[in-house]
Amino acid sequence: MAPETLVLPMKGSSPLMSTAYLPTTNSDSEHILLRGATLIDGNGGDPLTDSEIEVEDGRIVYAGAQRTQGAASAGERPRIIDLQGKTIMPGFIDSHVHFGLSIENQMANLARFASERIVRSAVNARNTLMAGVTTARDLGGTDRGVRDSITQSLILGPRIHLAITPLSPTGGHTDFTMPNGMSTMPEMPINPIIDTDDDVRRTIRTLVRSGADVIKVCTTGGVSSPSDTPDDIGVPEEHVRLIVEETAKRAGQPVAAHAQGAEGIKAAIRGGVRSVEHGYGIDDEGIDLMLEHGTFLVPTLSSALRVPDPKNVPGYLYEKKVKWSAIARERVAVAMSAGVKVALGTDAGVCPHGLNLREEMHAVELGLTPMQAIVAGTKNAAELLRLSADVGTLEEGKLADLVVVDFDPLADITQLAEPDNVKAVVQGGSLVKDSAGWFNAAIAASALG
């Protein structure tokens, strides 16, 4: 059993159903005023003590210093939630997850019924939300059904951007065919193999038709795949460029590259990707290229730094993992200190789901300040996903995606890593987690008054 953290459902809600619209108890109003907390707004400036955030119809209408009583927007009076002694941050964004994957061995995955995989995807999405992640980018293995079920509030989860199927050439990182021709993966809805220009165009058009928000290519091999290595070149630079051209004709879907070895990383950047995923072996030339092109790095440290128990994984995997963890630890730190734009992502599915804010701790371990790590997991990630107009910072006009804790994450970022320490989560103005009862206590008290 994967070490999943199952959080108790809120009163009146089943583990998977979203019934917890704000407030959860006794009113149909969603007009609230959060008073007294220290505000870390995601922009990277000094925290604001004794703040006030006003939320109406799911959006922030005011965020800043406390105003005098009655200064809240005209109309019906908002419900006041006293959050003195707490810290409010933007809902976090995990730029790299796989809700459809689990860290168990491949045979256990293969033996699952399709229905069970979907249910597990829903549980993974819910646990991710409960960890404080209100938006996520799924870079492979999840289709629109899961995304749309969350959007329609059928299940709880982060709002999702989808890559659907990651792409590589024959024999590359997403080709799960064994030497004898048998596949080791459940069938994918879209063929992930692109070898020719025509394959590229047809596949990109199919992905766009299927609702892809982002295109994921593998410009190198990987650590977990048996028949290639991070130094192998996958999708070549000219095909990355062709994909960028193709998506530019549509919504301009950004291209994310799985890229671990130095040469494949540079091919991806030169081809025009918006983000390098992993980037473990980036060299100095690659760092300069990223700075020049404004490319984001999503270092997936939760996976990179996690060396599995050698008893549980094949020998090749353990050896590759030890080697590439050490490389990542060194080179990602160099890239960070050079000022490359970092957006946090975990690769959950390759590491456990629902422990996403461990990534904050790892980013600090490799040299970011706690504030830089928070910005990387909020504002920067929103920019990477092209969602800055709605999420990533706590400012007037943005969606009310909030995480509330009762400690100072700037003093000790490691506390964020434990999902039980994330006591309250609000997503688009809906209270989706209130494990300490901070919101519900205030709602009950104001009902009595």
Ligand SMILES: [Zn+2]
């Ligand atoms: Zn991944």
